[in-house]
Structure formats: structure tokens, C-alpha cells
Amino acid sequence: MAVGDTKTATATTRSASPVSVASIKSVAAAPAQHQQQQPLPNCLLVGTTTHARVHPRRRAFTYPVVYVAVDVDDLAAGRALPAHPRLFGYNQHALYALWDRDYLTAGEAPIRAKAVGVLRDQIGAAAAASVGRIVMVTTPRCVGYAFNPLTVYYCYLASDPAALRAVILEVNNTFGERHVYVCDPAHNAVGVPSAAAGAGYTHAFQVARAFHVSPFNTRKGVYDVLTLSPDAAGRLAVKLTMHVPDERDPAAPLRTVLTADLRARTVRPLTSANVLQTFAEYPVTVFLTIPRVLRQAWGLAFDQKLWVYARPPILAPGSPALFQGRARTIRALPASPLAKWVEARLVAGAWRAAAQELGIRLVVVPADPLADPVVLSESGAAGEVVVRVREAEAWEQLALYADPVQGLLHAYVAGDLEVHGVSTTTGPSADPLVLLLRIALAAAAARTSNAGRLVGLVRRVLPGSAARAAVLPTKQQQWHVAVGAEAQVAGLTWRDQVHLLRLIVVALVVGAVARAYFARMAKFAWSPLGFPDRLAAYAAGRDVAVPADNDPDRLGDDQAEAHGTEARKAEQARWNAFAAAWREVTA
Numbered sequence: 001m002a003v004g005d006t007k008t009a010t011a012t013t014r015s016a017s018p019v020s021v022a023s024i025k026s027v028a029a030a031p032a033q034h035q036q037q038q039p040l041p042n043c044l045l046v047g048t049t050t051h052a053r054v055h056p057r058r059r060a061f062t063y064p065v066v067y068v069a070v071d072v073d074d075l076a077a078g079r080a081l082p083a084h085p086r087l088f089g090y091n092q093h094a095l096y097a098l099w100d101r102d103y104l105t106a107g108e109a110p111i112r113a114k115a116v117g118v119l120r121d122q123i124g125a126a127a128a129a130s131v132g133r134i135v136m137v138t139t140p141r142c143v144g145y146a147f148n149p150l151t152v153y154y155c156y157l158a159s160d161p162a163a164l165r166a167v168i169l170e171v172n173n174t175f176g177e178r179h180v181y182v183c184d185p186a187h188n189a190v191g192v193p194s195a196a197a198g199a200g201y202t203h204a205f206q207v208a209r210a211f212h213v214s215p216f217n218t219r220k221g222v223y224d225v226l227t228l229s230p231d232a233a234g235r236l237a238v239k240l241t242m243h244v245p246d247e248r249d250p251a252a253p254l255r256t257v258l259t260a261d262l263r264a265r266t267v268r269p270l271t272s273a274n275v276l277q278t279f280a281e282y283p284v285t286v287f288l289t290i291p292r293v294l295r296q297a298w299g300l301a302f303d304q305k306l307w308v309y310a311r312p313p314i315l316a317p318g319s320p321a322l323f324q325g326r327a328r329t330i331r332a333l334p335a336s337p338l339a340k341w342v343e344a345r346l347v348a349g350a351w352r353a354a355a356q357e358l359g360i361r362l363v364v365v366p367a368d369p370l371a372d373p374v375v376l377s378e379s380g381a382a383g384e385v386v387v388r389v390r391e392a393e394a395w396e397q398l399a400l401y402a403d404p405v406q407g408l409l410h411a412y413v414a415g416d417l418e419v420h421g422v423s424t425t426t427g428p429s430a431d432p433l434v435l436l437l438r439i440a441l442a443a444a445a446a447r448t449s450n451a452g453r454l455v456g457l458v459r460r461v462l463p464g465s466a467a468r469a470a471v472l473p474t475k476q477q478q479w480h481v482a483v484g485a486e487a488q489v490a491g492l493t494w495r496d497q498v499h500l501l502r503l504i505v506v507a508l509v510v511g512a513v514a515r516a517y518f519a520r521m522a523k524f525a526w527s528p529l530g531f532p533d534r535l536a537a538y539a540a541g542r543d544v545a546v547p548a549d550n551d552p553d554r555l556g557d558d559q560a561e562a563h564g565t566e567a568r569k570a571e572q573a574r575w576n577a578f579a580a581a582w583r584e585v586t587a
Helices: 003-011 021-029 072-077 111-123 125-129 194-198 272-281 286-303 320-324 337-358 394-400 404-413 432-445 453-459 494-518 528-540 557-585
Strands: 043-053 059-071 088-090 096-098 131-138 150-157 164-172 178-183 203-208 222-227 236-244 255-269 327-331 360-365 374-377 383-389 417-423
Touching: 043 272, 059 072, 059 096, 059 255, 059 286, 072 111, 072 131, 111 125, 111 131, 111 150, 111 164, 111 178, 111 327, 125 131, 164 203, 164 222, 178 203, 178 222, 203 320, 255 272, 320 327, 337 360, 337 374, 337 394, 337 432, 337 494, 360 432, 383 432, 394 404, 394 494, 404 417, 404 432, 404 528, 404 557, 417 432, 432 557, 453 494, 494 528, 528 557
Parallel strands: 088 096, 360 383
Antiparallel strands: 043 059, 043 255, 059 131, 131 150, 150 164, 164 178, 178 327, 203 222, 222 236, 236 255, 360 374, 383 417
16 A cells, blocks of 8 residues: 555545345455456465554555465465475475464464364354365565564355455564454455445455554554455455544544555465575565564654553453454463463462462463463362463562562552452451452461572562562551562472572563663553552552643543543552452451
8 A cells, every 4th residue: 555545544434334244245256357267376475565654643654575375275285385395394494484383373283273263263163164265374484583463364165165254364463462353254344445345355344453563552443454355366455444432522433543554466376486586585574574663663652752552461351342353362472481480389389278278269360361270279168269360470570579469469450460259258358359368478477487598688689679669558567577489489499599580680680671661652651660659659649640641742642541541540449459458458
């Protein structure tokens, strides 16, 4: 899409009314000039990607891209690889390569099995069983490296190979998270606008935004998705237009913010000669994706001073936006080594023992959206606590604070942990947060006296660790003698302590570098860097201001104000809940 196409994108009408599968087929069959009898061959696609932002400030760029389109069955059978295996490989190192492990859910299962699994989970077993040919369009690894912002799976009916049954959009962000939207003609298809039909698009869908991609947008709004059948058209065209609500006038039409357009008209069959030609013409294109993303982000943040929105936790299963888009996050932000250590040694060790001793059933729902809940304690005489981990880094806080209760406070108020369940005690409270606090305090009380001395000693001089200001009321702190996570883990050897120290130091250094970098982004709509100060303000009963309320630029403030106000309200509510639970536990 040329930059001038922005006006067309802005003026495009949006219809949220679904249309039938039959009407989608008829629309797809209409533009005969784009039809062809033979399926698109397994090939390299050379084209461009264009992003055009139209609100609150204009910015556009166009970069070249190299994609590959393959029938996943041909790929698995080796029929898609006529090039020399050193030039184009499947599950093996080559100049260009495709690996099963790089796509959809984790693991080495074939791509087709993963794609059918996504369809089965999102639109039903019958729909998944009706799918025949699947064409994957993706950026291949080049000399072992690739970053795929978007991979598209065109799923055709087995009974009618010319008809699209569904389109899977696999989206990756720069944080390492992965999300899928399933564009289903039976659920979220809309009419193809006349201007788009004139440009050759044959299929249109609308999905609710449910995944964080850009730090300059909230997660609200919808995507209008336009595409065509690559088999029928002999080319690639995907266009996403993002619309967001007007926070000051909810009744107003959705506002167009940006368009992202991917086009490829140059089709090169997968031969050795074509692979070499493509690499010679575009030797570094695959490697430039992340640098180009960072360059554009720098311009938006520092040159154009757009509001910056911190990455939120992924949406929990059952969220309305996920249902509307037949969507699901299938990979969360990977946990750090320190978070894994705390979960394995402290939570699954000392907390498990404390929960069993107290007669509390303790269940942990991991941050990994595809992982099963972990039952740490079966006993439930005193109640049940379900800890839903929204961010795996929540466990880090239990080790970074000298007192894991302070770390639990940080993780809970920040929204990195959710606590659910029910108390079956006869006391005044049915609050599962009270039960979780009792578990944490019991684990500390049962600490091993000789464990963790080295870590405890070094902790006293580690900046940002023991020096963190406590925010629990002083009088109540006296009831509980602060003890670090390392003192609650039985059987720590000197080697274990050195390993834990290394993990803590690495986490503190990474955090310091991140704070130094992001501190320059002065326009956070709700800054994670200000969280410690906000905790102190909540503890002192002081008001916390929303950054957009005092913005001298007055740029896009309706979104920033709404986001900041909602975040402050939720954070304050979590603080109040934790403080109330703490008062009851220490009464």
C-alpha cells in the first residue's frame, strides 16, 4: 500500500454484521480477473509491507519483505523442497529454512497438526475436520534467524479446494508472545467494501483486538481484515486496519488509527536458482525486521511524543475479545531463570508444605496459557486458594524483596497475580487472599535456620533488593520477622546459594538497564517505573495522578486518560484488598 492509500483506509466503511458462508463463497468467486485454475505453487514471494498511522499523528513507512508460501502437506512430505537442501531446508539448517517448532504451539509436531488443533479449539471439531489443503505464508529462517510478525494460514475446504474455510493469523510481538486470530466466515466475516473489492480483495473479517503488539496503542478496538485467496489470485495481499473507540464520546464511530498492508506480486517457484537470486537481492531483509521496528518506535516515542502503553498481561481464557476474534494467546512471555527457581524451590516447596500443614488446597495456574493448573496441596479442610499467574515474573518479586510478603504485595497489586478460591473456615473472612498470606507467613515461620546465610549476607548490600522500602504498616511488620526466600528453602547447598545469587544479580541488572532505557520515554500513560512510588502513596493515603491529566502536548489524551484512569482504579482496588487481608491476618 502506498502512503496515499491512507485516505482510502480512513474512509473505508465498516460493517459488523456477519454474512453467511455461502455469501462469502459468492463474493470470492466474483472477481474472475483474479481467478486461476491451478493452486499457487510452493514459492518465494517478494513484496512490501506498509504501515500508515493516521492518528494522533501521521507516520508511514514501506519496507521490502521476503515470504515463502507452502502447502504444509507438501512440506511434510518433502514435495515443497525442489531446491538443494543446503539452500532451502525443512527442520534442518540451510540458507532458508522452515522448522515445525517455530510455528503455532510449542513442540515438534507437524505444522498441519498444530493448525488443525488451533481450528478445533477455536471454531470446533467439525470445522477443523472439514479442512483440506493448508497454505502457510511466512518469513523463512535465513541463516538460522527469523522474526515473524505475521504468519498466515489459508485453510481450504477438503470438499471444495477452491473455497477458503478459515484464515489463521499468527501474530508475534517483540516480547516473545504469540497469538492467533481465526478468521471464520461462519462467525466474524463481514461484507467486503466496494473499494476493497475493486482492489481485488475477496474476503473481509472483523476481530476484536486481544493482543499487545505496539506500545503506542492500548488493546481496545477492532481489526478489519482484508485478504484474498492466494490460490485464486496467484499473489499475496493482507490488509489490517485498526479502529479504536472515542473515549470521550462512546457513541461516536470507531476512529481509524493505522493500516498495515502486506503485498507480494513477485512469485518465484522454489528452485535453487530462485533461492540464490532472492538471497542475492535481499541478503539482509530478514535480519532488519527488529531494527526497523525499533527505529520506528524510537521516532514515535521521542520524535513525535506519542503516549507509551506498557505491555499488559495476556487476556485470560473466556475474555469477550477472545471469543469475538476466535482468538487465543498461545505463548506467554517466557519466565526468567529467577522466576523459574522461585516457583520450583519456594512455591512448590515451602508454600506447598505450609498449605498442607494449614489444610488449604493450593492450586497454581501458570502464566503459560496452554499449561494445566498445578495442584500443590490436595488438603482443603480450611479452604482453597487458586493463584492465577498473569505474569511469570511475579515470582521474581518473592526473591528480590528481603521479605517475600513484600514481594507478594508487589506482584498482587501490580496485577501480575490473581487470587481466587473460597474459605471454609468459620472465621469472619472468606477471602482467599487471607489464606494465601497465611501460607506465605507459615512458610517463613518454618524456615531452615542454617539455609541461605550467604544470600542473606550479600542481600544487605545489593541495591534494589534489601534496600527496597517496605510499604506494609510498621506496627504490623513487627508481628512478622522478615526473612528472605533463600531462608525458606530447605537443603540449599553453597553451590545452590551461589547460583541463586547469580540469578538475583542478573535480574537486578536487567531491571536497572530496562529502567534506564524506558525512563527516557517520559510519556507513559501508566508507567511501570512509577509503581514503587505509587505503592508508597497508597500506603500513605495520598492521591495518585494520571499522567495524561498534566500533558503539555495534549496529543491523543483521550485514550491515555482513559487508560490511566482505569489502571489507577484497578491498582488502588488491589492495594485496598491486600491491605484489608493483611490487617485481618495480623489482627
